[in-house]
Amino acid sequence: MYEGQSFSRRYTDYCEQNKRRRRRMRRLVLAAFLVVCVAALALVLSDRILPIEVWATPEKDIKEIQEIDFGAIQIEEPEPEEEEPIEEQKSTPVIFIDAGHGGNDGGCVEDGVIEKDINLTIARLVRDKLKELGYQVVMSRSVDRYVAKEDRVRKANEIQADIYVSIHQNSSDQRSVNGMEVWYDGTDAQRDSRRLALLVSQQTARSTKAVERMVRGDADFHVTGSTQMPACLIETGFLSNREERTKLASADYQEQIASGIVQGIEYYFHPKTMYLTFDDGPSEENTERVLDILKKRNIKATFFLVGENVERHPEIVRRIVREGHTIGIHCYNHDYKALYQSAETYVEDFEHARRVVYETCGVEAQMFRFPGGSINNYNQQVYAEIIKEMTARGYIYYDWNASLEDAAVSVDPQALLENGVQTTKGRKKVILLAHDVVYDTGTILEDLLDRFPEYEMHPLSEEVEPIQF
DSSP: OOOSOOHHHHHHHHHHHHHHHHHHHHHHHHHHHHHHHHHHHHHHHHHHHSOOOOOOOTTOOGGGOOOOOGGGOOOOOOOOOOOOOOGGGTTSOEEEEEEOOBTTBOOOEETTEEHHHHHHHHHHHHHHHHHHTTOEEEESOSSSOOOOHHHHHHHHHHTTOSEEEEEEEEOOSSTTOOOEEEEOBTTOGGGOHHHHHHHHHHHHHHHHOOOEEEEESBOOOHHHHSOSSOEEEEEEEETTSHHHHHHHTSHHHHHHHHHHHHHHHHHHHSOEEEEEEEESOOOTTHHHHHHHHHHHHTOOOEEEEEHHHHHHOHHHHHHHHHTTOEEEEEESSOOHHHHTSOHHHHHHHHHHHHHHHHHHHOOOOOEEOOTTOSSOTTOTTTHHHHHHHHHHTTOEEOOOSEEOOTTSSSOOHHHHHHHHHHHHTTOSEEEEEEETTOHHHHHHHHHHHHTOTTEEEEOOOTTSOOOOO
16 A cells, blocks of 8 residues: 555645745745836936035025925926037037036026026027037036036046036125126146136127126136036126026026127137237347246247347347247337438348347348338338338338337326227237337236137238238
8 A cells, every 4th residue: 555645635735835836936026026116216216316516606605505395396308318429520629518507406596596497598509509600519418407517527528528618607695796707727727728718708798798707717616627628617697686687587698698608619719810019129127028928828929129129138039039939120220210211221220130130049030010110100201112122122011900009108007908909809810019128018918918818829920911001
């Protein structure tokens, strides 16, 4: 007799075991499904629950951080992918436009006007205008969502953008404060961020007529300090100022801001041309100051020399040549009456000065500038004959179309600065007249150069088409 369990009993036990096994499997599958759901929900909500971070200038107060009602947040449409530059298109500048704040990070909020919204509107306008000009544009965000500042910078660095412009608004406890500020990292001179900041500030102030408060090189922002390309951050106005807040919320004013930013970017990549020229030197005290500033700025200029001064300060002339500047002849003796007695007296004086320059530094100068300009009160009777004779000898003369007017006696330094700015008249090509023997010219030279970020400085040469009266 078989003493084990019967078949039916064993079959029943087998069925029960299978049932228990299937129940365990269902529980495991359900548990796994719940884990996946929780993970997915956490991923979706992560964008909603990141802590609010306000990128504030030192003037902004922590009280400006706004409480967010998370329950009232609506689901946003996914942000469309920005078209990233293709390697073959890299010859076209790539502009990274950063609309500050976003999502739960509202930035400054005043009287229902939220900074993040204004930033995004202006950024979109800038993007559209730049694309119309043929630039490639990548945005940190194109919808209302939070993007960590580290991710913004990482994206700009990865695509090797050519410049980075971050758009923000400002706020202050002093409600009367207004105007525009532009920030850059002044500790890194290699990236040319200063020139970008100057251009964005200058052109936006011109387009909006806003108060140009300052261009600050002490920015302590991640987006200006960790980017690998020239970068600046513009705060286009103060939301805490009622009048300025009204402007900033208006479509017309936002268009003006965007136009200014775009023009600044356009000049950054396609500058106008200025030829900086100095007459009457060299001077032991003043020419050295001018040369020091030009060397510091890596700017090359043209010096129209007086022969007598060359004999007095030959080492300065050799320094001019050594540092890459170009030389022209002004005259040997700056005596207008003797110089302009006749074409012969002028040519004799010129050739004397030219020999002195050649013997001093080895330069055979072909360029020259008439003392007082090619047409002046002293040469009315002889200038045409002089021009004919000098042209026949192969020499080229250069007048100017902008001037500091620093040859006048007792001119206030600030007036010299304004003369230089006003007389350029925004021309695409400028030959600017200055005098390196004038003390105040050296005093205001750095400020003057800061006023011309839209110009690229070059020395004159015989290949440059002259400006002549």
